Amino acid sequence: AQKITQTQPGMFVQEKEAVTLDCTYDTSDPSYGLFWYKQPSSGEMIFLIYQGSYDQQNATEGRYSLNFQKARKSANLVISASQLGDSAMYFCAMRPYYGQNFVFGPGTRLSVLP
Amino acid sequence: NAGVTQTPKFRVLKTGQSMTLLCAQDMNHEYMYWYRQDPGMGLRLIHYSVGEGTTAKGEVPDGYNVSRLKKQNFLLGLESAAPSQTSVYFCASSSSRSTDTQYFGPGTRLTVL
Numbered sequence: 001a002q003k004i005t006q007t008q009p010g011m012f013v014q015e016k017e018a019v020t021l022d023c024t025y026d027t028s029d030p031s032y033g034l035f036w037y038k039q040p041s042s043g044e045m046i047f048l049i050y051q052g053s054y055d056q057q058n059a060t061e062g063r064y065s066l067n068f069q070k071a072r073k074s075a076n077l078v079i080s081a082s083q084l085g086d087s088a089m090y091f092c093a094m095r096p097y098y099g100q101n102f103v104f105g106p107g108t109r110l111s112v113l114p
Numbered sequence: 115n116a117g118v119t120q121t122p123k124f125r126v127l128k129t130g131q132s133m134t135l136l137c138a139q140d141m142n143h144e145y146m147y148w149y150r151q152d153p154g155m156g157l158r159l160i161h162y163s164v165g166e167g168t169t170a171k172g173e174v175p176d177g178y179n180v181s182r183l184k185k186q187n188f189l190l191g192l193e194s195a196a197p198s199q200t201s202v203y204f205c206a207s208s209s210s211r212s213t214d215t216q217y218f219g220p221g222t223r224l225t226v227l
Contacts, residue, residue, distance in 0.1 A: 009154075033213055045204065045218035052213060091156060097212040100145050100164055101172070104157040 002027045004092050004105035011110050013082045020067070021077040021108045023092030031097035034075040036066070039089040039107070048090075051075055053097075082112045116140050120205050120219035127195045127226045135190040135222050137205030145208045146188040147172075147216065148180060150201040157204065163188055164210075195226045 003026045013019040025034070036048040051059045051066045059066040067076040079086055092105040121136045137146065144165055149157040159172030161180040169180045177199060179191045188207075192199060202223050206216040 004156075031212075035215055043202070043221050045206075045216075047215040047217075050213065050215060095212065099212075100208075100210070101159060101162060102147075102206075102208075102216055106154060106156040 002029070002094055002096070002103045004094055004103055006092055006105040006108050008108045009106075011108055012113055013079075013110065014113050015084060016081055018078060018080045019082055019110065021079070021090050021092075021110065023075045023077065023105060025073050025075065025092070025094050027073075027094060027096065029096040029099070033095045033097065034066070034068070035093045035095065035102070036064070036075075036077045037091045037093065038086075039091065040085075041088070045091075049077070079110075084112050084114060086110060087112045118205055118207055118217050118219040120203075120222050122222060123220065124223050125225070127192075127224065129196060129226060131195050132191070132193050133195065133224075134192075135203055135205075135224075137188045137190070137207075137219055138186055139188075139205075139207040139217070140186065141207060141209075141217065142185070143207035143217075144185075144210045146182065147206045147208075148178070148188065148190045149204045149206065150174065150199075151204060151221075152201050160190065160203075195224075197226045200224060200226045 005024045034051045038046045049061045065078045089107045118139045147162045148160040163182040166185045205219040208216045
């Protein structure tokens with residue numbers, strides 16, 4: 001069975017600073033993808049970034065980067081230069097390469113302080 | 115480009131009533147999913163479909179039924195609503211490519227009294 005753990009229920013960060021949101025996962029699948037989503041207070045789910053288990057480089061998308069440590073089974077999201085609009089729930093998710101289902105973590109609520 | 119749409123956006127039911135939530139996608143995706151989101155529990159998979167005419171149970175299927183008669187539509191039914199089914203329901207779709215993300219609908223907020 002697959003499982004995603006996000007140990008930080010809530011995080012605070014000062015505007016313009018960087019923040020790391022933790023994600024660890026457990027899977028027996030040899031190949032998988034890791035995804036991060038943002039859910040602002042308006043409720044929609046927004047895809048942020050993807051990392052494949054065989055990707056050699058850590059994924060980056062603008063101010064988002066993924067600190068992927070395969071041996072430790074962690075896929076932490078790094079947000080650089082935080083903005084007030086980054087305040088939201090953030091979910092880590094995993095999908096095996098040869099499966100169709102996504103497994104989500106419980107989420108981390110990020111609050112950016114002015 | 116509509117993406118994934120859900121109908122209705124809000125609904126209040128009394129215990130024992132039935133209802134159907136409609137999800138539609140215009141991206142020609144093979145896979146479609148229904149999740150429920152409860153505080154502190156993230157998204158939990160109710161049912162999913164890997165193609166027209168096929169459905170399968172997810173993590174929390176009890177009390178729900180689904181149908182996928184057309185590729186673009188995925189219906190979630192509650193035959194006899196219970197207060198424990200008060201939640202926000204999200205529909206999502208994805209292609210069969212393992213590297214592709216899911217695309218989510220805007221959600222339906224359901225309250226069962």
